[in-house]
Structures are given as C-alpha cells and as structure tokens.
Amino acid sequence: MTETDQEKLTWTHKHLLGLKDLTRREIEFLLDTARGFEEISTRSIKKAPTLRGKVVVNLFFEDSTRTRTSFTLAANRLSADVVEFTKKSSSVSKGETLIDTARNLEAMGIDIVVIRHNAGGAAKLLSRHINACIINAGDGYNEHPTQALLDVYTIRQVRGSLEGLKIGIVGDIAHSRVARSNIWAMTKLGAEVTLIGPPTLMPAKVNELPVRVSYSLDAVIQELDVINMLRIQFERLGGNPFPSVREYSHFFGLTVERVARAKPDLVVMHPGPINRGVEIESEVADGANSVILRQVANGLAVRMAVLFLVSQGVAEQSKER
Ligand code: CP
Numbered sequence: 001m002t003e004t005d006q007e008k009l010t011w012t013h014k015h016l017l018g019l020k021d022l023t024r025r026e027i028e029f030l031l032d033t034a035r036g037f038e039e040i041s042t043r044s045i046k047k048a049p050t051l052r053g054k055v056v057v058n059l060f061f062e063d064s065t066r067t068r069t070s071f072t073l074a075a076n077r078l079s080a081d082v083v084e085f086t087k088k089s090s091s092v093s094k095g096e097t098l099i100d101t102a103r104n105l106e107a108m109g110i111d112i113v114v115i116r117h118n119a120g121g122a123a124k125l126l127s128r129h130i131n132a133c134i135i136n137a138g139d140g141y142n143e144h145p146t147q148a149l150l151d152v153y154t155i156r157q158v159r160g161s162l163e164g165l166k167i168g169i170v171g172d173i174a175h176s177r178v179a180r181s182n183i184w185a186m187t188k189l190g191a192e193v194t195l196i197g198p199p200t201l202m203p204a205k206v207n208e209l210p211v212r213v214s215y216s217l218d219a220v221i222q223e224l225d226v227i228n229m230l231r232i233q234f235e236r237l238g239g240n241p242f243p244s245v246r247e248y249s250h251f252f253g254l255t256v257e258r259v260a261r262a263k264p265d266l267v268v269m270h271p272g273p274i275n276r277g278v279e280i281e282s283e284v285a286d287g288a289n290s291v292i293l294r295q296v297a298n299g300l301a302v303r304m305a306v307l308f309l310v311s312q313g314v315a316e317q318s319k320e321r
Pocket of ligand 1: 063064065066067068138147271272273
C-alpha cells in the first residue's frame with residue numbers, strides 16, 4: 001500500500017468482531033496505525049489524550065492475563081476511563097443475562113465494550129443490542145482478532161512482510177479462536193498457512209478454510225518460516241482426542257531437536273498461556289528463535305490502535321447519517 005492509498009483509506013468500522021470480513025488494506029491500515037502508537041509506550045509519561053472523556057469497559061466472562069491487562073493499559077495510555085467487569089463478582093451469578101448486563105453498563109454512559117465470552121458470536125450479539133463500540137477479545141472457538149493482529153504485527157516487525165511466508169499453526173486447532181483469526185489475517189496478508197496436528201484436533205469443515213493440513217509436524221518443520229504453537233485447551237476438550245499428553249508432546253511438541261531441523265531463522269510464536277513441556281519445551285519458548293514476549297509487548301500498540309480506530313469509526317458513521 002502506498003502512502004497515498006493509506007491516506008485515502010478511512011476506517012469506518014464501529015466494531016471489531018473478527019478478521020474474516022476485513023480486507024487486506026484494512027488490516028494493513030490497522031497495523032500501520034499501531035506502529036504510530038508504539039512511541040507512546042517509550043515516553044517517560046506513557047500517556048496521550050486521544051480517548052480523553054471516553055469510557056471503556058472490559059467485560060470479561062472468561063479468565064485472561066494478557067488480553068485484559070493489555071486492553072486496560074492501552075485504554076489508560078490513551079487517557080480513557082476504564083471499568084473492569086468480571087463475571088465472578090457481578091450479578092451474572094444471580095441470573096442476569098449478557099444483554100441486560102451490557103444495557104445496564106451502557107446506561108451509565110460507556111463508549112467501548114471489550115468483551116471476552118465462552119460463546120461464539122457473543123460479541124456480534126452485543127453489537128446488535130447496544131450502541132457502544134464492541135471489540136471482540138475472544139468468543140468461544142470463533143475469533144480472537146486482536147491476538148491475530150498482534151501476531152501478524154510481530155511477524156511483519158521481524159520479517160518485513162508476510163508475503164510468501166510459510167506459516168505452521170500447530171496443535172489444538174479445533175478449539176482455537178486464535179487459529180481462526182490467524183488464518184484470516186495471515187492468508188489475507190499473503191502467507192501460506194499449514195494447520196498441523198492430529199486429525200481429532202482439526203476443525204470441522206477444515207477443507208473450506210484457505211489452508212493446507214498436515215498430520216505430521218516432522219514432515220513439514222523444515223519448510224516453515226514461522227511456527228505458531230497453540231496450547232491444548234484442556235478446559236474445552238471433550239473425550240480423549242489423543243491417547244496421552246506424553247504421546248501428543250512426542251509427535252507435536254516443539255522441542256530443541258525439532259528446532260535444530262528447521263530453518264535457522266524460524267520464528268517461534270505462542271499466544272500464551274504456555275503449557276511448558278506439552279506443546280513447547282522451555283528451552284525453545286525462552287530461546288533465540290522465540291518472539292513470544294515480543295508478541296505480548298506488541299499487543300499494547302495494536303490494542304491502542306483498535307480502541308482509537310473503532311472510536312473513529314463511530315465518528316465516520318455519524319458523518320454518513
Ligand atoms: N493470548 C491470550 O488471549 O491470553 P489471555 O487468555 O491471557 O488473555
């Protein structure tokens with residue numbers, strides 16, 4: 001995208017529900033906007049007045065370390081007021097619905113809702129029932145758009161571009177919203193994505209996704225430029241998708257020995273939280289090829305950009321009316 005094209009592109013989305021429906025240009029615009037926000041985190045006073053007077057609610061129905069903290073910090077750095085909502089200490093325990101909860105919060109004058117929920121489609125549902133901007137921070141197995149945005153942001157930072165890169169996503173694809181958002185973001189930016197794992201952890205209708213599938217990590221490890229190791233989501237597993245954790249690690253774990261057979265500049269990623277010794281050995285997670293903590297750091301600039309752009313999207317939609 002040239003600078004002139006970039007100037008012409010105006011962000012018009014009031015919500016960020018997923019990446020499936022965004023264009024390549026929109027994703028690139030978002031990543032370029034995030035680059036502009038990186039500098040704020042290097043200041044001695046890490047603040048900009050961009051969202052002064054706005055109220056952001058973190059509406060989390062599932063636990064989170066990275067996403068929640070990162071959205072809180074991002075909103076704080078842009079001078080928004082932040083309200084933290086957790087399911088455990090709320091009236092959801094008394095039977096209040098998601099929509100009633102959100103409507104009550106909206107009655108107090110909120111502008112942006114960042115929602116994580118165990119039901120796929122929860123963010124979209126909310127966008128139809130309240131007027132605030134909605135940002136999806138992970139909904140069931142569906143999407144986790146800001147995770148994928150920080151992933152592709154990190155790959156661009158390390159490799160310059162995703163065009164032509166061979167990227168492997170390994171593990172529990174079936175239960176992974178990260179994998180779904182990764183697939184959309186990475187393929188739209190020109191990468192070739194291979195899903196790697198046992199057949200029991202592949203999603204239904206995998207043949208309808210723009211990906212290759214491999215049931216052997218050893219068969220493809222040598223051709224990969226980037227590898228994204230997913231956590232086995234033990235809390236979502238039904239039945240026994242593999243005989244034992246030990247056997248899973250034997251065939252699909254990223255070990256020092258496997259990295260030694262890969263390209264020397266293989267980029268090793270993980271969205272966190274890590275099950276050390278299951279999907280990745282500690283020496284690899286903490287090793288020279290790993291960009292795992294860089295991913296976390298980049299999440300801040302990406303989430304600042306998302307908060308800023310959805311609030312701009314509201315302004316653009318008002319102009320059109
Ligand atoms: N990657 C990710 O979503 O981590 P958290 O569950 O800690 O937010």
